[in-house]
Amino acid sequence: MFKSGELRHAVSLQRYVETRTASGHAQQTWSTYATVRARFRTLSGHERLAAQQAKAVLTHEITIRYRSDVHPDHRILWGSRTFDLKDVRSVDERNVELRMLASEVLTAGPVSSGSPSSSASASPSASSSSSASA
Numbered sequence: 001m002f003k004s005g006e007l008r009h010a011v012s013l014q015r016y017v018e019t020r021t022a023s024g025h026a027q028q029t030w031s032t033y034a035t036v037r038a039r040f041r042t043l044s045g046h047e048r049l050a051a052q053q054a055k056a057v058l059t060h061e062i063t064i065r066y067r068s069d070v071h072p073d074h075r076i077l078w079g080s081r082t083f084d085l086k087d088v089r090s091v092d093e094r095n096v097e098l099r100m101l102a103s104e105v106l107t108a109g110p111v112s113s114g115s116p117s118s119s120a121s122a123s124p125s126a127s128s129s130s131s132a133s134a
Contacts, residue, residue, distance in 0.1 A: 007037035
């Protein structure tokens with residue numbers, strides 16, 4: 001279990017949503033649904049190698065207080081950095097803290113808000129099978 005002082009970073013939780021433009025066209029965009037405190041841990045080279053076998057380059061482990069609305073098809077914004085969530089788990093199934101494995105999205109310019117970053121599909125509905133459960 002973490003100590004509250006370890007959650008040093010304010011982050012935004014985002015999900016991909018479909019909205020309508022003034023002309024009625026569907027537009028998909030990222031939307032912030034919560035701002036929470038988080039702890040970041042950079043994965044070691046060995047952990048990264050193991051994570052790549054799961055078809056993702058996982059760069060960070062991010063821990064927050066438990067929430068039932070966080071899913072692997074969401075992302076986290078931390079300052080100007082973006083992290084795609086790959087796995088979300090309730091630690092020891094106690095619903096006290098969430099531990100997420102994430103890959104940092106590296107962009108050449110400003111963070112894009114038009115589509116999921118480096119996802120295998122255009123829709124977040126093709127997410128991995130593990131997610132937080134209530």
